[in-house]
Amino acid sequence: xxxxxxxxxxxxxxxxxxxxxxxxxxxxxxxxxxxxxxxxxxxxxxxxxxxxxxxxxxxxxxxxxxxxxxxxxxxxxxxxxxxxxxxxxxxxxxxxxxxxxxxxxxxxxxxxxxxxxxxxx
Numbered sequence: 001x002x003x004x005x006x007x008x009x010x011x012x013x014x015x016x017x018x019x020x021x022x023x024x025x026x027x028x029x030x031x032x033x034x035x036x037x038x039x040x041x042x043x044x045x046x047x048x049x050x051x052x053x054x055x056x057x058x059x060x061x062x063x064x065x066x067x068x069x070x071x072x073x074x075x076x077x078x079x080x081x082x083x084x085x086x087x088x089x090x091x092x093x094x095x096x097x098x099x100x101x102x103x104x105x106x107x108x109x110x111x112x113x114x115x116x117x118x119x120x121x
């Protein structure tokens with residue numbers, strides 16, 4: 001039987017928070033689980049770049065941590081990020097996020113036209 005968008009139910013937005021701290025990118029979900037998803041590095045040129053651990057997706061050339069996180073947020077898919085919360089251990093213990101750059105985002109469980117089994121970024 002074919003998957004019909006009208007039968008999959010309503011798309012529910014899910015809140016997440018991205019953090020940049022100590023050269024790493026962290027994400028938290030509505031259950032307050034915190035996971036390490038990748039690196040945020042400052043290049044010799046002074047710009048920032050990000051690299052996800054799970055799939056090696058990257059972005060570079062950002063003037064601030066905020067713009068780097070914003071670029072990452074535009075490229076994240078719910079199914080990939082949600083899967084990371086299942087696969088990656090909670091990192092809250094031992095991570096200090098005081099003063100960390102923070103970006104609150106909302107991702108739809110499934111974007112319009114996205115297949116239910118699509119787990120790519």
